[in-house]
Amino acid sequence: MWTFLLTRVLQALFTLWVVSVLVFFAARLTGSPDLALLPPDALPEHRQAFQQAYGLDKPVLVQYWRWISRAVQGDLGQGIQHKIAVSELIGPRLVNSLKLATVAITLAVCLALPLGVVAAVQRGRLWDRIAMGIGLGGQSMPSFWLALMLVLVFAVWLRVLPATGMGTWKHFILPGVTMGWFISAGIMRLVRSSMLEVLDADFVKLARLKGLAERSVIWKHALLNACIPVVTFVGFMFGIIIASSITTETVFVWPGLGRLVFEALMARDFPVIQGVVLIWSTLIIVLNLCVDLTYGLLDPRVRLIRS
Amino acid sequence: MQITLRPPFGHVKLSLRRVAAAFPRLPKLSAAVILAVVLTAAGAGLLTGRVLPAANQIDLRFRYAPPWPLAGSSLAHLLGTDRLGRDLLSRMLVGGQNSLSVALMAIVFAAAVGTCLGLVAGYLGGWVDSLIMRCVDIMMSIPAILVALVFVVTIGASFAMVVATLALLLWAQYTRLVRGQVLSIKERDFVALAHVAGSSTRRILVVHIFPNLVNSVVVLATLQIGWGIVVESALSFLGAGVPPPAPTWGNLVAEGRDVLDQAWWIAVCPGLAIMLVVLSFNLFGDWVRDALDPTLRQL
Numbered sequence: 001m002w003t004f005l006l007t008r009v010l011q012a013l014f015t016l017w018v019v020s021v022l023v024f025f026a027a028r029l030t031g032s033p034d035l036a037l038l039p040p041d042a043l044p045e046h047r048q049a050f051q052q053a054y055g056l057d058k059p060v061l062v063q064y065w066r067w068i069s070r071a072v073q074g075d076l077g078q079g080i081q082h083k084i085a086v087s088e089l090i091g092p093r094l095v096n097s098l099k100l101a102t103v104a105i106t107l108a109v110c111l112a113l114p115l116g117v118v119a120a121v122q123r124g125r126l127w128d129r130i131a132m133g134i135g136l137g138g139q140s141m142p143s144f145w146l147a148l149m150l151v152l153v154f155a156v157w158l159r160v161l162p163a164t165g166m167g168t169w170k171h172f173i174l175p176g177v178t179m180g181w182f183i184s185a186g187i188m189r190l191v192r193s194s195m196l197e198v199l200d201a202d203f204v205k206l207a208r209l210k211g212l213a214e215r216s217v218i219w220k221h222a223l224l225n226a227c228i229p230v231v232t233f234v235g236f237m238f239g240i241i242i243a244s245s246i247t248t249e250t251v252f253v254w255p256g257l258g259r260l261v262f263e264a265l266m267a268r269d270f271p272v273i274q275g276v277v278l279i280w281s282t283l284i285i286v287l288n289l290c291v292d293l294t295y296g297l298l299d300p301r302v303r304l305i306r307s
Numbered sequence: 308m309q310i311t312l313r314p315p316f317g318h319v320k321l322s323l324r325r326v327a328a329a330f331p332r333l334p335k336l337s338a339a340v341i342l343a344v345v346l347t348a349a350g351a352g353l354l355t356g357r358v359l360p361a362a363n364q365i366d367l368r369f370r371y372a373p374p375w376p377l378a379g380s381s382l383a384h385l386l387g388t389d390r391l392g393r394d395l396l397s398r399m400l401v402g403g404q405n406s407l408s409v410a411l412m413a414i415v416f417a418a419a420v421g422t423c424l425g426l427v428a429g430y431l432g433g434w435v436d437s438l439i440m441r442c443v444d445i446m447m448s449i450p451a452i453l454v455a456l457v458f459v460v461t462i463g464a465s466f467a468m469v470v471a472t473l474a475l476l477l478w479a480q481y482t483r484l485v486r487g488q489v490l491s492i493k494e495r496d497f498v499a500l501a502h503v504a505g506s507s508t509r510r511i512l513v514v515h516i517f518p519n520l521v522n523s524v525v526v527l528a529t530l531q532i533g534w535g536i537v538v539e540s541a542l543s544f545l546g547a548g549v550p551p552p553a554p555t556w557g558n559l560v561a562e563g564r565d566v567l568d569q570a571w572w573i574a575v576c577p578g579l580a581i582m583l584v585v586l587s588f589n590l591f592g593d594w595v596r597d598a599l600d601p602t603l604r605q606l
Binding site: 011014015018019022023026028136137139140141142143144145148149151152156239242243246247250251261262265266268273276277280281284 | 441444445449450451452453454456457458460461462533537540541544545546557560563564567568571574575578581582583585586589590
């Protein structure tokens with residue numbers, strides 16, 4: 001058990017290191033930020049001063065070492081565009097993104113769990129078709145387009161919900177639905193297929209034979225077991241949320257991490273890009289690690305095999 | 308006595324027969340949509356500029372003409388025009404050509420590289436296996452779209468760049484799938500027999516093992532086309548796809564975003580096209596999976 005724990009943690013750290021290398025060097029492959037941030041007619045000595053101020057004139061390996069050794073201590077450097085510490089820049093944006101993600105996940109789970117269960121129970125009938133329709137729709141619509149369509153209908157035509165920004169609870173509805181629908185498609189398919197599997201299992205037959213109410217069989221005995229694969233989906237789901245948050249936040253002008261990284265990319269603001277990617281990857285990798293480590297708690301069968 | 312070793316090609320033939328048997332269950336509407344889109348995308352060069360206006364032909368007299376039956380529209384521009392009076396239908400056809408070819412080429416590259424790596428990892432095992440699978444794990448646990456965005460924006464957007472980036476995001480899934488199958492196939496008797504008969508490792512991999520997992524690779528590839536189109540259009544939407552003035556479905560939606568209140572059709576139509584095509588490819592992919600290899604339900 002301990003060796004398993006140790007190897008998993010070491011693997012996670014290694015992955016994190018590879019991500020840091022990838023992002024650091026990708027961001028430097030071409031183009032220095034002075035191309036994007038200084039006017040085209042800037043004098044060469046101004047360019048040099050700019051590069052010196054941000055340490056861009058040093059060899060790349062030296063730059064990497066300086067960045068990573070400080071990042072480990074929690075100092076992600078200073079943004080080039082906004083001139084404040086990257087961690088200060090990221091902090092409030094991360095909170096905003098997490099607020100939106102919470103709304104989206106809540107919506108997604110509230111929609112996907114019951115629908116997935118009902119679809120599995122009524123396999124092939126009306127509710128199954130409705131659920132699969134909603135799921136397929138969520139999978140096929142690019143989230144940026146769904147976002148625009150929601151803005152078109154509810155903000156431009158009906159004028160009932162705000163199109164951009166963040167403030168009241170109304171601002172959460174459109175971006176929340178956009179991201180929630182997208183995520184719920186995956187969860188619903190997973191719940192449905194794993195419910196179908198579980199409903200065939202012996203313990204469900206036994207529960208029915210015992211004379212338990214059908215409601216209790218499905219929503220308690222079957223669902224709890226069907227949720228195990230859904231939990232492993234959490235890390236993956238977080239990746240999806242990040243992916244869709246970039247486009248969704250851009251459309252809704254949401255002051256979150258997705259928009260921050262997009263603006264930073266356009267301005268070649270290296271410290272901010274690196275910081276955001278590093279934080280996001282850490283979140284995903286830690287989540288996946290937690291899922292792996294707690295998997296045994298949820299499913300005693302896995303524990304037996306490992307020990 | 309002569310022992311002839313027939314590689315198990317019978318499997319491939321059998322599954323073709325299975326495809327034929329499953330034909331009644333083919334999602335006909337999806338297949339029709341896919342066929343129509345592939346044909347119009349392939350023939351976009353013939354259609355635009357002859358039957359339809361050229362995709363980049365500017366005509367300032369017809370700025371923001373709405374789609375056909377609406378007031379102020381003309382039959383010459385069935386789906387309306389944009390800010391410069393360019394015909395939306397022509398741009399969508401050429402855009403479809405760009406979007407589809409990016410997605411398809413990326414998947415072909417990813418499948419080729421991923422399958423080779425999976426074959427090698429599964430058959431050789433040992434440190435080669437560990438190394439390759441470590442890379443796969445890393446690829447699968449980083450925020451892929453973000454890394455793609457970083458690559459495309461920093462290195463510069465171009466057709467080849469977008470294809471390469473998408474392929475980079477996709478190969479790991481093939482490797483994981485193929486490796487798993489090789490691990491079980493290589494224990495089978497015909498592989499041992501081929502080994503005894505003196506086949507080289509390369510021959511065993513290419514002639515004896517590979518034909519047994521073609522089906523799975525094809526299934527994964529069809530299921531990924533929809534995803535490829537969506538990611539390509541998201542990159543284009545963010546301005547990191549095939550660069551303008553070449554239209555793609557994603558950058559057409561992005562153009563429509565700024566004029567949503569006065570010219571809704573510019574954003575709506577290309578998005579509808581994406582949705583319809585992705586939906587069709589998803590349904591078609593489900594069908595291919597059920598027909599070729601139902602054990603891949605989890606994909």
